[in-house]
Amino acid sequence: MSIAEPLTDERELETGFDATIAADQRIEPRDWMPEGYRKTLIRQIAQHAHSEIIGMQPEGNWILRAPSLRRKAILLAKVQDEAGHGMYLYAAAETLGVDREELTEKLIDSKQKYSSIFNYPTLSYADIGVIGWLVDGAAICNQVPLCRCSYGPYARAMIRICKEESFHQRQGYELLLAMANGTDAQRQMVQEATDRWWWPSLMMFGPPDGDSPNSQQSMAWNIKRHTNDELRQRFVDMSVPQAEALGVTLPDPELRWNDERQAHDYGEPDWDEFKAVIAGSGPANAQRVAHRRRAHEGGAWVREAAQAYADKQAARKDEVRKAAA
Ligand code: FAQ
Numbered sequence: 116m117s118i119a120e121p122l123t124d125e126r127e128l129e130t131g132f133d134a135t136i137a138a139d140q141r142i143e144p145r146d147w148m149p150e151g152y153r154k155t156l157i158r159q160i161a162q163h164a165h166s167e168i169i170g171m172q173p174e175g176n177w178i179l180r181a182p183s184l185r186r187k188a189i190l191l192a193k194v195q196d197e198a199g200h201g202m203y204l205y206a207a208a209e210t211l212g213v214d215r216e217e218l219t220e221k222l223i224d225s226k227q228k229y230s231s232i233f234n235y236p237t238l239s240y241a242d243i244g245v246i247g248w249l250v251d252g253a254a255i256c257n258q259v260p261l262c263r264c265s266y267g268p269y270a271r272a273m274i275r276i277c278k279e280e281s282f283h284q285r286q287g288y289e290l291l292l293a294m295a296n297g298t299d300a301q302r303q304m305v306q307e308a309t310d311r312w313w314w315p316s317l318m319m320f321g322p323p324d325g326d327s328p329n330s331q332q333s334m335a336w337n338i339k340r341h342t343n344d345e346l347r348q349r350f351v352d353m354s355v356p357q358a359e360a361l362g363v364t365l366p367d368p369e370l371r372w373n374d375e376r377q378a379h380d381y382g383e384p385d386w387d388e389f390k391a392v393i394a395g396s397g398p399a400n401a402q403r404v405a406h407r408r409r410a411h412e413g414g415a416w417v418r419e420a421a422q423a424y425a426d427k428q429a430a431r432k433d434e435v436r437k438a439a440a
């Protein structure tokens with residue numbers, strides 16, 4: 116055989132892949148895909164899964180201090196949902212040929228990223244409401260288009276996740292409405308939490324389009340459907356009337372309606388702060404990763420016990436099969 120044959124095969128496979136993307140259809144795990152496409156998806160899905168898992172920490176911090184049984188039950192359910200989201204996403208990543216254990220190791224060795232937003236501390240109970248309103252609100256804005264991502268397992272995981280995120284956003288907003296209708300001290304807590312979380316929420320959408328090395332290719336592959344700045348704009352426009360209804364001020368003196376653009380103008384987030392946070396120097400990076408490492412190491416005996424049980428079951432089945440033969 117000449118070496119031309121495998122190359123032709125590869126070209127045919129690539130043509131098939133390109134045609135599937137051009138027809139806006141899904142790529143499934145059994146399908147051929149370019150190595151760059153696989154790597155991009157592993158990077159994004161792993162980062163997303165890690166965010167859900169690390170994202171349990173800032174809110175988990177308040178479970179024991181929730182102000183009522185009702186608030187505690189809601190918060191507990193929300194934090195458990197985030198664990199579930201992490202599991203769906205690790206499972207989606209595994210369909211691309213990586214192992215969850217390997218991804219977790221990369222997270223606790225700080226070799227893979229997670230969302231910048233979870234490196235900020237939760238200082239008051241109003242933060243729980245503001246995380247639901249702004250952080251889950253930003254997550255929904257970013258993730259609804261991912262339900263149409265070209266990679267089937269990721270798109271399907273996102274449909275379920277987005278349904279739960281909508282509930283998360285509502286519980287946060289409902290909590291804030293209760294506080295806004297409470298005492299002056301409670302209203303002040305809501306304003307103070309909004310002041311701290313607004314800019315980091317805008318940073319969740321990633322760097323400005325001009326500084327986003329991955330966007331162009333990810334959009335060509337129908338992984339991302341909108342640029343970082345398009346989604347950030349959508350989030351700002353969505354949040355302004357919600358802030359008005361709550362009676363809080365968004366901490367941006369440049370925020371105003373632009374009639375010509377039919378959108379809000381807004382100020383520039385502090386991109387130096389963003390870069391420092393994603394490079395590992397945010398207020399809580401070290402604490403978040405150390406906590407995750409402790410939990411992973413502390414859970415080693417559970418994984419070992421489960422493996423020993425699975426091995427025993429497999430050996431028993433083998434014995435039964437041999438006896439029957
Ligand atoms: N934080 O070229 P781009 C949630 C990195 S889940 C950290 O624009 P891309 C639910 C980026 O990875 C929140 N790193 O990258 C919840 C890349 O670095 P790399 C997570 C960031 O991928 C709520 C570099 O900068 N959501 O909140 C960030 O095209 C409450 C250049 O950036 C997802 O992961 C950032 N904010 O676009 C849970 C959604 N932004 O990897 C608990 C899926 C950028 O080359 C409680 N992901 N970087 O070393 C995405 O949509 C995209 O990956 C973007 C970034 C938009 C985040």
